[in-house]
Amino acid sequence: MKQYLYKPSNPILKNFPSTLKTRRLEIRPVRPGDGICLYSLLSENFDFLSKWVTWLNKSFSQDECEVLCRQYYADFILRQGLHFLVFTKDTSTAIGSISLSEIDWSIPKGSVGYWGALNHSGNGYITEAAGAISRFAFDCLNIKRLTILCDNRNRKSWKIAERLGFSLELQAKGLIDSVESADLCLTRQYVRWNADGLEHFETIGSDFFNDKHPLSSKNCHTLVDGYNRATA
Numbered sequence: 001m002k003q004y005l006y007k008p009s010n011p012i013l014k015n016f017p018s019t020l021k022t023r024r025l026e027i028r029p030v031r032p033g034d035g036i037c038l039y040s041l042l043s044e045n046f047d048f049l050s051k052w053v054t055w056l057n058k059s060f061s062q063d064e065c066e067v068l069c070r071q072y073y074a075d076f077i078l079r080q081g082l083h084f085l086v087f088t089k090d091t092s093t094a095i096g097s098i099s100l101s102e103i104d105w106s107i108p109k110g111s112v113g114y115w116g117a118l119n120h121s122g123n124g125y126i127t128e129a130a131g132a133i134s135r136f137a138f139d140c141l142n143i144k145r146l147t148i149l150c151d152n153r154n155r156k157s158w159k160i161a162e163r164l165g166f167s168l169e170l171q172a173k174g175l176i177d178s179v180e181s182a183d184l185c186l187t188r189q190y191v192r193w194n195a196d197g198l199e200h201f202e203t204i205g206s207d208f209f210n211d212k213h214p215l216s217s218k219n220c221h222t223l224v225d226g227y228n229r230a231t232a
């Protein structure tokens with residue numbers, strides 16, 4: 001049987017912090033009740049986002065957003081996909097979303113995705129959030145291979161990967177869906193194998209335990225291992 005570097009090996013038993021705090025942001029998992037927040041973010045930014053976000057359609061309702069949030073919450077509990085909302089620390093304004101998906105715990109590997117509100121763009125917020133989720137993936141989840149996939153035409157998106165020190169691994173047609181074209185989308189695949197140089201963050205509490213103690217991401221293994229020992 002394959003041995004994981006941190007135990008227990010069933011991903012459902014992995015414990016995560018409830019919030020990550022970076023210099024300017026708070027990042028927390030999407031949960032039931034977030035539908036209204038997601039709906040206003042998506043509807044206010046529809047024209048901007050729909051150019052690149054393939055799953056967005058014009059007629060989505062607030063209820064559909066709530067359904068999506070509850071599906072994300074279920075994915076989170078099953079440790080199949082980790083979807084987060086991103087808030088500014090100073091005003092608690094929701095400014096976008098960040099996710100770790102395509103998770104394969106047997107490697108383990110995953111892929112970072114993101115989108116942000118237009119009126120908060122150009123501040124480096126999404127870069128900061130994507131950097132934190134990347135460090136979280138390596139330090140707390142023991143991810144060994146982390147990718148970012150972008151449409152070759154989506155310069156704003158692949159600039160984030162480059163700013164965070166991901167390397168361009170390959171360019172190939174049809175690795176992701178395309179909104180605008182019937183042709184296969186020329187895709188850039190970026191990769192990182194470690195968290196070197198990524199900023200540290202603070203973690204707050206646990207998503208399953210009522211524990212609000214802040215810890216640095218430098219102590220993330222202690223947090224995860226501690227809870228895992230407590231629940232063994």
Ligand SMILES: CC(C)(COP(=O)(O)OP(=O)(O)OC[C@H]1O[C@@H](n2cnc3c(N)ncnc32)[C@H](O)[C@@H]1OP(=O)(O)O)[C@@H](O)C(=O)NCCC(=O)NCCS
Pocket residue numbers: 048049052053113114115116117120121122123124125126127128149150151154156157159160
């Ligand atoms: C992709 C997307 C999130 C990029 O938004 P963004 O505002 O450029 O990203 P950031 O919040 O990280 O900001 C980076 C910009 O702020 C600038 N910036 C300002 N202060 C900064 C700081 N402290 N740190 C880093 N960048 C900073 C950067 O120079 C950059 O601007 P530039 O591209 O003109 O050089 C956004 O365009 C989007 O949501 N697009 C639609 C959805 C999408 O494409 N998702 C990706 C699918 S693969």
